[in-house]
Amino acid sequence: MSTLRITRRYLRWRNGIALSIVLAAAVTAMWVTMIGRDTVATRNQNTASVDTVLLSLSELSMAFQELRISPSSQRAVNSRAHVRRAAHAAKEAADTISSEATLKTFSPEGQGILRRDAMNPMLELEDVLFLASVAVDPRRSQNDVTRAAGMAGDLAMRLLPIFNRIKQAELAAAQEAADKQVTYGIIALFITVLGIGLATRFVHVPMERFVIRAQSEIERNRRKAEAASEAKSMFLATMSHEIRTPLNGVLGLADVLKDTRLDSDQARMVSMIQSSGQALLQLINDVLDLAKIEAGKIDLNLEDFDVHDLCQETAELFSGQAAKKGVTLTVHAAPTVEGWHVRSAPQALRQVLANLVGNAVKFTEQGAIEVHLEDITTQNGEERRLRIAVKDDGIGIALSALERIFDQFEQADSSTTTEFGGTGLGLSIVQRMSEALEGQIHVESTLGEGAEFVLEVPVGRAVPVVVETKTTEVASFDKRVLVADDNRVNQLVARKIVESLGCEVALASNGHEAVDMAAKWSPDIVLMDVRMPLMDGLQATRVIRADQAGQDTSVPIVGLSANALAEHREEAEQAGMSGYLQKPVTRAALITELLRHFPDATTDTRRNDTCAG
Amino acid sequence: MRGMIKGLMATATAVVGSLVATALAGEGNLWFYAWNNTIPLEVVQEFGERHGTTLVVDTFMVADEAEARLAAGRSGYDLAVVPVEMLPRLVSIDALHKFDPEERAQLNGSHPRLMDRLSEAVPMASDYAVPFLWGTTGVMVDIDDVLERVPETALNSWDLVFNPEYAEALSDCGITIVDAVQEVVAVALNYLGRDPNSMAEDDLDVAFDLLARIMPYVRTIDGSQQEQVLQNEACLALTWSSDALAPQSLLGRDEIRYFVPQEGTVLWADVLVWPNESGHFEHSHVLLKYLNEPGVLAKISQFSLALTDIPTTHEAMQSLDLDVLEQIAPKQRREQLFMLTPRTGEEKRILDRRWRRMQLGL
Numbered sequence: 001m002s003t004l005r006i007t008r009r010y011l012r013w014r015n016g017i018a019l020s021i022v023l024a025a026a027v028t029a030m031w032v033t034m035i036g037r038d039t040v041a042t043r044n045q046n047t048a049s050v051d052t053v054l055l056s057l058s059e060l061s062m063a064f065q066e067l068r069i070s071p072s073s074q075r076a077v078n079s080r081a082h083v084r085r086a087a088h089a090a091k092e093a094a095d096t097i098s099s100e101a102t103l104k105t106f107s108p109e110g111q112g113i114l115r116r117d118a119m120n121p122m123l124e125l126e127d128v129l130f131l132a133s134v135a136v137d138p139r140r141s142q143n144d145v146t147r148a149a150g151m152a153g154d155l156a157m158r159l160l161p162i163f164n165r166i167k168q169a170e171l172a173a174a175q176e177a178a179d180k181q182v183t184y185g186i187i188a189l190f191i192t193v194l195g196i197g198l199a200t201r202f203v204h205v206p207m208e209r210f211v212i213r214a215q216s217e218i219e220r221n222r223r224k225a226e227a228a229s230e231a232k233s234m235f236l237a238t239m240s241h242e243i244r245t246p247l248n249g250v251l252g253l254a255d256v257l258k259d260t261r262l263d264s265d266q267a268r269m270v271s272m273i274q275s276s277g278q279a280l281l282q283l284i285n286d287v288l289d290l291a292k293i294e295a296g297k298i299d300l301n302l303e304d305f306d307v308h309d310l311c312q313e314t315a316e317l318f319s320g321q322a323a324k325k326g327v328t329l330t331v332h333a334a335p336t337v338e339g340w341h342v343r344s345a346p347q348a349l350r351q352v353l354a355n356l357v358g359n360a361v362k363f364t365e366q367g368a369i370e371v372h373l374e375d376i377t378t379q380n381g382e383e384r385r386l387r388i389a390v391k392d393d394g395i396g397i398a399l400s401a402l403e404r405i406f407d408q409f410e411q412a413d414s415s416t417t418t419e420f421g422g423t424g425l426g427l428s429i430v431q432r433m434s435e436a437l438e439g440q441i442h443v444e445s446t447l448g449e450g451a452e453f454v455l456e457v458p459v460g461r462a463v464p465v466v467v468e469t470k471t472t473e474v475a476s477f478d479k480r481v482l483v484a485d486d487n488r489v490n491q492l493v494a495r496k497i498v499e500s501l502g503c504e505v506a507l508a509s510n511g512h513e514a515v516d517m518a519a520k521w522s523p524d525i526v527l528m529d530v531r532m533p534l535m536d537g538l539q540a541t542r543v544i545r546a547d548q549a550g551q552d553t554s555v556p557i558v559g560l561s562a563n564a565l566a567e568h569r570e571e572a573e574q575a576g577m578s579g580y581l582q583k584p585v586t587r588a589a590l591i592t593e594l595l596r597h598f599p600d601a602t603t604d605t606r607r608n609d610t611c612a613g
Numbered sequence: 614m615r616g617m618i619k620g621l622m623a624t625a626t627a628v629v630g631s632l633v634a635t636a637l638a639g640e641g642n643l644w645f646y647a648w649n650n651t652i653p654l655e656v657v658q659e660f661g662e663r664h665g666t667t668l669v670v671d672t673f674m675v676a677d678e679a680e681a682r683l684a685a686g687r688s689g690y691d692l693a694v695v696p697v698e699m700l701p702r703l704v705s706i707d708a709l710h711k712f713d714p715e716e717r718a719q720l721n722g723s724h725p726r727l728m729d730r731l732s733e734a735v736p737m738a739s740d741y742a743v744p745f746l747w748g749t750t751g752v753m754v755d756i757d758d759v760l761e762r763v764p765e766t767a768l769n770s771w772d773l774v775f776n777p778e779y780a781e782a783l784s785d786c787g788i789t790i791v792d793a794v795q796e797v798v799a800v801a802l803n804y805l806g807r808d809p810n811s812m813a814e815d816d817l818d819v820a821f822d823l824l825a826r827i828m829p830y831v832r833t834i835d836g837s838q839q840e841q842v843l844q845n846e847a848c849l850a851l852t853w854s855s856d857a858l859a860p861q862s863l864l865g866r867d868e869i870r871y872f873v874p875q876e877g878t879v880l881w882a883d884v885l886v887w888p889n890e891s892g893h894f895e896h897s898h899v900l901l902k903y904l905n906e907p908g909v910l911a912k913i914s915q916f917s918l919a920l921t922d923i924p925t926t927h928e929a930m931q932s933l934d935l936d937v938l939e940q941i942a943p944k945q946r947r948e949q950l951f952m953l954t955p956r957t958g959e960e961k962r963i964l965d966r967r968w969r970r971m972q973l974g975l
Contacts, residue, residue: 118702118958119684127966134973144973150835151969158681165685 007214011207018203025195029188036177036184042105043174049093049102050167053125056090057156057163060132064153067135071145080136087132090125098122107173110166121162128155229294236291237563240284241531244562245487247284248584251277252493255587259500281584286425289351293432300345300436304462307349307386308333308340311373314353318361327361327393328368336375342384343460345437352433352441353388355426356453360392367393367450376456383458391452397445405443406431430455477594479503482523484514484540485560486532490583494527494560497587501594511535515543523555525597527581530561530572537561538575545576556597560585642667643896645904646682646693648883649674649836651746651855653916656909664899674836675792677965683708683888690888691896692904694745697735697882698795701955704741710887711740716898720905731882734952742884743901746855746919749942749950750796750879753838753857756868758786758848771804771874774851777826784830787847792834794968795953795961796879797824797851803951804876810954812963821971834972842869853881854941855919862918862937871940877949880942883919 063082070076096102103114114122131152135145254273262270311331322329333340353371360369374387397405406427430453434441439457481503483494495505506521508514510532518526526544530537541557548554558579559572569580579593643660645652649672660668673679676696682688683695683703695703703709720743731738738744752774759766759773762782766773773779780788790797799809801820808816833841838850843860850857857871885904887897903909910921920941942950956964 112706113686116706116958118706118961119681120958120962123962127969131969131973140973147834147972151972154675154678158678161682161685161688165687168687 007210010210014203014207014210018199018207021199021203022192022195025192025198028195029191032184032188032191036181039177040174040181043107043170043177046097046102046106046110047167047170047174049096050163050170052093053090053097054160054163054167056086056093057125057128057160059086060090060128061153061156061160064132064135064149064156067149068146068153071142071149083132083136087129087136091129094122094125094129106166107169109169110173113162113166113169119162121159121166124155124159124162128152128159131155233291233294236287240288240291241562243284244281244583245490247277247281248562249487249489249493251281251584251586252497253489256493256496256500286429289429290425290432293429293436300348302343302460303346304341304343305346306340307342307344307388307459308373310346310350311353311371311388314350314357315371317354318357321361322364322369325361325364326366327364329357329361329371330368331371331373333373334375338375338377338384338461340373341462342386343462344457348433348437349457352430352437352455353390355430356390356455359426359453360390360394360451363394364392364450365394369393384461385456385458387454387456389452389454391450393450396447396449396451397443398447402443402445406441477501477503477598479524479594479598480506480521482506482508482514482517482521482526484508484511484517484526484532484537485529486510487529490529490560494585494590497585497590498527500587501591511537511540511543514540515547518544518555519547525594526555526557528557528559528577530559530563530568538571538577541572541575541577558593558597641893642669643893643900644669644671644688644690645900646671646673646679646688646690646888648672648694648917651694651913651917651919653912656912656916659909660900660903663903668900677792683886687890688888691893692900693886693888694883695886696953697731697738697742697884698953698955700735700738700741700884700886702958702961703886704737705958708889709741710889710897712743712887712901714740716901717743720901730880730952731884735955738884742886743905744882745885745904746883746914746917746921748854748881748919749873750791750793750800750851750853750881751857751871751873753842753850753852753869753871755786755842755845755848756870758845759783762786762848768870768872769875771800771876773849773874775801775804775823775827777830780827780830783849784832786845786849787832787841788827788830788849789833789835789838789841789847790831790851791838791853791856792836794964795956796881798964798968799951799953800851800874800878803878804874809879809951812956812960817963817967821967825971825974828971828974855917858918858937858940873940873943873946873950875946875949877946877951880950880952882952 059082063079063086066079067076067083097106097114103111106114114120131148134140134148135152137145140148251274254270254277258267258270258274308331311333315329315331319329357369357371369390369392372387372389372391374389375384376387377384431441434455434457437457439455441453441455443451443453445451481498483491483498483505484507485491485494486509491507491509495507498505506517506523508517512535514526514528514532514537515535517523528537528541532540535543537559541559544557545554556578557576558581559577560581560583561568561572562583572580579596581589581593643664643666645668647670651672652670657668657670671690673682676699679693679695680699680702683690683693684706686708700709717739728744731744735742752768752771754768754773756768759768762785763773763779766779773783774788774790798817798820801823802811802816803809805819805823807819811817832847838847838852839856839859841847842850843864843866854871854873857869860866860869861871885901887901904913913919914921918937918941920938
């Protein structure tokens with residue numbers, strides 16, 4: 001974020017400089033051009049003023065001449081008028097020229113003449129105008145008029161070449177200014193080009209480099225982050241596999257142990273082993289889920305299912321805990337026209353709901369927890385939308401915590417962990433799952449007054465089917481089962497479960513043995529661990545399938561693996577496995593799998609733990 | 614007008630083309646700016662014959678006219694004649710070139726006494742000027758007319774001009790004064806016993822006061838005194854020796870005389886100057902050399918009735934009546950002759966304005 005700010009500031013600053021340089025260049029160019037223009041304009045104006053003086057002086061000398069020759073004639077009246085008019089024009093022009101502001105604008109040569117001491121044209125012009133005023137004064141004697149006109153005429157004549165010289169100087173300066181204008185134009189162009197050059201050299205090029213460098217750095221970091229993320233996912237997947245394997249043993253054996261004859265203390269301890277193991281498993285599953293989500297590998301297997309049943313099943317999972325705390329846990333389904341049979345990803349949905357209900361139970365000490373299922377499909381909506389709300393009377397969430405409770409490893413406050421336990425991953429998973437389902441999750445809560453988590457999710461329309469529930473409660477098999485697993489504990493777990501179902505069991509420790517046994521012993525089904533030394537389960541499966549090629553029937557091979565990623569399941573199928581069980585393998589899951597392969601073995605008789613053969 | 618007017622000899626703006634094109638051919642005319650009626654036609658013609666080009670003589674009648682023309686610049690004159698006291702003003706506005714001292718030395722065998730006075734009055738003359746013609750300022754009279762009205766006068770004093778009684782008596786036959794304010798004020802101050810070159814306020818007041826008193830009886834103030842006296846429009850003129858001597862010397866009009874008043878008067882000097890931005894460098898040198906040739910100078914001296922400063926020309930000047938020479942600067946009055954101190958532009962303007970206002974009775 002701060003890097004971004006720095007980048008923005010850098011770019012703005014640089015851009016500002018570039019624009020300033022170009023702007024300054026343009027303004028300077030304009031200014032340079034204006035100087036030239038002003039000079040030419042000034043010259044023209046000055047020349048015009050001097051021209052007026054010249055014209056007036058000419059008129060004056062002619063009028064003075066007439067006055068001198070015949071001061072009292074009829075024509076003299078006219079001459080006086082000429083003198084007055086010309087003197088007025090000359091006076092105005094002279095006033096303009098003699099003002100310091102104008103004087104400054106004359107060419108150096110013009111100024112030299114206008115300011116000089118000897119034969120100063122402006123001062124002499126003053127005298128001409130003074131004499132003119134005498135010459136036209138009607139109170140003056142004829143003699144005075146003659147004399148004044150004579151003197152003024154002589155003086156005016158003398159001034160003509162001087163003013164003409166000033167005019168020549170101004171014209172020459174104007175010509176020079178016009179020539180300079182071209183130079184100014186070239187200078188202006190040069191300044192502009194220089195400005196652009198400077199901006200390019202010192203701003204745009206470095207800026208370009210900076211942006212490219214920044215981009216490549218971003219790209220590098222992105223790759224690094226991706227690699228790190230991948231490594232993390234790999235690590236988590238591996239770790240969870242490594243933990244699941246022994247956990248499989250613990251839980252499996254506890255499961256088996258529970259069915260043996262135990263006194264009450266032992267039974268309680270086994271139960272505690274089971275619940276602790278389950279808690280650990282849950283944690284591992286959570287971490288793995290999150291890893292899967294982050295790696296973009298959420299397993300969204302779309303199926304048709306009854307969402308109301310799903311809600312109830314999930315609630316039932318927690319009903320025991322709730323009952324212990326004296327909290328009522330109920331599921332309410334609003335009436336719906338289309339029924340609750342939908343097409344979606346039940347695993348994901350179940351996971352979301354389980355997390356929400358689990359949390360509700362965890363944080364509610366008394367009162368009620370209600371799961372509301374509602375069909376919020378709009379009337380003209382193409383897709384169905386469901387709203388599942390989990391409302392509790394628990395401790396609630398502080399306003400300040402609401403925003404971050406969906407973040408990883410975040411709980412409402414740090415004391416929560418101490419008091420209630422948990423990883424802080426649940427809601428994060430919930431949110432990611434919801435997003436994966438294209439739904440939205442949000443929460444409303446007041447501290448101390450409970451919370452309501454609401455999931456709104458689109459679902460597909462399912463093909464209505466009559467669901468036949470199968471019982472797995474009681475089953476008996478008379479089958480030859482080959483268990484291939486390199487881990488002795490896992491071998492034992494599998495063997496115990498299968499034996500308890502009445503089957504005959506043979507063991508193999510690696511792929512080679514499994515292939516041999518499959519050929520020699522002719523099992524009815526093979527439980528094949530995927531990861532084994534010498535030859536792994538996948539390879540062994542391929543070999544067995546190759547051996548059996550051409551036979552009418554092929555033996556079902558069920559893969560067993562602690563590896564929970566979906567791609568492993570696909571890999572197993574490609575190798576020729578007929579099923580895939582995730583470790584730790586439970587008795588129930590194994591029975592279900594066996595029933596899938598041998599549906600006829602189902603009996604509705606009472607449970608029979610002994611093997612028929 | 615320094616010179617003379619005579620129908621046969623009138624050479625105003627003499628332009629004589631030569632048929633023989635030689636040295637200066639193809640470079641256009643040569644221009645010379647001088648007082649009216651000072652350069653004889655034969656001098657002009659001879660130059661044309663010798664150099665195969667035309668010498669154009671442009672003229673002026675009042676010094677101020679020349680000053681204005683030269684001050685305007687780009688006059689195009691290769692050489693010009695001006696009163697020496699004008700020199701500093703023209704130099705101050707950068708209107709003149711300096712002469713090469715070596716070239717100038719070759720030209721000048723100046724009359725020591727006159728040259729000393731010239732350098733004393735205008736130091737920069739040695740750089741910018743080549744002495745040309747000399748003369749005095751005095752009184753020109755039509756003896757018959759004057760003596761008829763003022764019988765008691767001895768025709769030797771400025772009284773005849775500055776005494777209002779005489780002026781009044783002479784007003785009917787005409788008084789004319791040369792339009793040269795500095796000279797007129799100087800002789801007035803000198804007449805009043807004051808420093809002729811003073812610019813002190815009270816001195817000027819007194820001088821202009823004196824002039825104002827005779828002003829009602831003055832007919833004209835201009836540059837054509839000779840013409841007015843010859844045509845009987847005036848019987849008394851305050852003017853230059855060169856102007857005043859012509860009628861008697863050249864026309865034989867004995868009744869028209871010139872005298873240098875005993876109180877003393879102005880010794881004037883006209884000098885050759887080299888206007889800035891003149892046409893051709895070479896022209897100026899050729900013309901300068903030509904005008905300073907003893908023979909040429911003698912002709913000019915005789916024609917203009919002014920003194921030249923080169924002793925070697927005296928022989929050539931034998932035709933110039935010694936009496937005339939004596940009239941220009943009488944031996945017994947040479948000590949009373951003074952030269953004008955140059956005036957700055959500002960001082961000149963003060964004088965000009967008072968001069969004009971005085972003429973209008975203001």
